[in-house]
Amino acid sequence: xxxxxxxxxxxxxxxxxxxxxxxxxxxxxxVLADDAAARARFERDxxxxxxxxxxxASDGASALLELGPDDAIGLVTRCGRRFATRRIAAGRLRSxxxxxxxxxxxxxxxxxxxxxxxxxxxxxxxxxxxxxALLPAAxxxx
Numbered sequence: 001x002x003x004x005x006x007x008x009x010x011x012x013x014x015x016x017x018x019x020x021x022x023x024x025x026x027x028x029x030x031v032l033a034d035d036a037a038a039r040a041r042f043e044r045d046x047x048x049x050x051x052x053x054x055x056x057a058s059d060g061a062s063a064l065l066e067l068g069p070d071d072a073i074g075l076v077t078r079c080g081r082r083f084a085t086r087r088i089a090a091g092r093l094r095s096x097x098x099x100x101x102x103x104x105x106x107x108x109x110x111x112x113x114x115x116x117x118x119x120x121x122x123x124x125x126x127x128x129x130x131x132x133a134l135l136p137a138a139x140x141x142x
């Protein structure tokens with residue numbers, strides 16, 4: 001039995017499946033459409049959180065939330081087609097770096113070690129010092 005036709009049809013089948021998966025997987029990225037969506041997503045994981053203010057990233061991929069009397073900050077960020085939420089308390093943040101219109105956060109979280117948020121200038125000016133206040137004392141002074 002000749003294997004050449006079998007190999008050709010197998011290669012054609014694998015190529016067709018790969019093309020089909022690529023074509024069906026081309027969906028627009030998930031975004032936080034408005035402030036209410038960001039708040040609802042955070043409150044789904046932290047139902048007792050008292051969100052007093054929030055800022056959404058310009059690309060809709062993430063949001064920072066001020067949490068009532070608590071000194072922690074809420075974070076909602078896109079991970080693939082879904083969103084992940086984190087409550088960032090004092091000492092849970094390793095570094096904060098501002099790069100143009102973005103804040104790069106390094107978290108003390110092995111499942112989400114780094115997050116970059118693209119914010120407008122007013123939001124950056126508001127959140128950068130607030131986030132720096134959550135850094136460990138040695139790094140906050142640097």
